[in-house]
Amino acid sequence: MIKVHHLNNSRSQRVLWLLEELALPYEVVRYQRDPKTMLAPPELRAIHPLGKSPLVELDGQVLAESAAIIETLCERYDRGHALSPPPQPLDGEERRRYRYWMHYAEGSAMPPLLLSLVFSRIKSAPMPFFVKPIARGIADKAMSSFVGPQLALHLGYIESELGKHEWFAGERFTAADIQMSFPVEAAAARAGAGRPRMQAFVERIHARPAYQRALEKGGPYSLPG
Numbered sequence: 315m316i317k318v319h320h321l322n323n324s325r326s327q328r329v330l331w332l333l334e335e336l337a338l339p340y341e342v343v344r345y346q347r348d349p350k351t352m353l354a355p356p357e358l359r360a361i362h363p364l365g366k367s368p369l370v371e372l373d374g375q376v377l378a379e380s381a382a383i384i385e386t387l388c389e390r391y392d393r394g395h396a397l398s399p400p401p402q403p404l405d406g407e408e409r410r411r412y413r414y415w416m417h418y419a420e421g422s423a424m425p426p427l428l429l430s431l432v433f434s435r436i437k438s439a440p441m442p443f444f445v446k447p448i449a450r451g452i453a454d455k456a457m458s459s460f461v462g463p464q465l466a467l468h469l470g471y472i473e474s475e476l477g478k479h480e481w482f483a484g485e486r487f488t489a490a491d492i493q494m495s496f497p498v499e500a501a502a503a504r505a506g507a508g509r510p511r512m513q514a515f516v517e518r519i520h521a522r523p524a525y526q527r528a529l530e531k532g533g534p535y536s537l538p539g
Contacts, residue, residue, distance in 0.1 A: 316340040317371040319361050320532050321354050322347055325380050326368030328492050330532045332384055334524035335492070336391050342531050380496075381416050384489050397489045412483040415490040423472070423497035426464040430504060433457050469501055469509060476511035480518075487522075495519055503537045 316333065320326045320342050333340045345355050345367065359365035362378050370377040370387075377383045388398040399409040433453040441449060475482070483490045495516075502509075502516050519525055529535055 317343060319343050319345065319358060319367055319369040319371075321345045321358070321367035322533055323535060323537065324354075324367050325496050327528060327532050327535050328380055328496055329368045329370060329383055329387075330528035331495070331525050332387060332397070332489060332492050334527045334531070335397055335489075335522075336387065338387075338391060344533065379420075381420060381493055384493055385416065388489050392489075397487075397492075399483065399488070408484045408486075408488075411479075412488055412490045415482040416493050419493045419497050423468055423494070424500075426461055426468055427497060427500050427504065429461045430457070430465055433461060469512070472498065472501070473509045473511050476515055491515075491519065500537045 316338060318326060318329055318333070318340055320330060322344070324347075330340075330342065345358055347354060354365055354367060356365065358367060358369065361369050361371075362376055364378070366378065368378070368380060368383055370383050372386075377386055392398050399406060399412050403409070433456055436453045437450050439449075479485060481487050481491050482494050498512055498515055502512055
C-alpha cells in the first residue's frame, strides 16, 4: 500500500491527483498547517528530517520532493505511458517538454510566487508601529525592483507557452501538467488576471474526475490570493 503524508493546502495535493489518475490504491495520513504561521506541524519530521510535504512511503522507503515522487510513480506504474512519454525516441519533443516542465515548476516558477507571498505577509505582519513604514518600504522596493518583474516575466512565459499547446508537454495531458498545476493555481489565485490561457488550464484540470476525487480524499484545498 502506498501511504501519502498529506498536508492541507500544499503540493501534496498533486500526488493524490496523480494516484487517482493512475487508479492506484493508497492511504492518506492528513496533517494540518499551523493556523497562525501556516507552517507544517512538527509530526512530519518524524517521517523525514525536513518535515515537508509531500512525503510518500513506498516499499519501506520514504520519497520526498514532488517531481521525484511523480517521476518514480510514473516509472513504476504508468507502464502504458498514459501520463508520461515513452522512452523512445530519447530526443522526442514530448519527452523534452515533459522533463523541462516537470522541473521548471519548482525550479523557476515557484520562487517568485513564494517571494511575492513572503513580502505581502511582511507588509501585513504585526510589528511595532515605528517599524512598519520601514518594513513596508523594503517590501515594496523588493516587489517593484525584482519580484514583481520576475513574476510578470514567468507568468507571461507560461501564458505564451499555453498558447502553443493545450497541455505543457504537448497535445495530451501528462504528469507534467499535474506538476505544473500548483504554480499555475497559485499564480491564478494571486496574479492571474488578464491571462486567459492560464485560467483555461485551471478550469480544464479542475474538471478532470481524478482531480475531483483527489479533493475528496485530501480535503478542502485553496491557495491564498
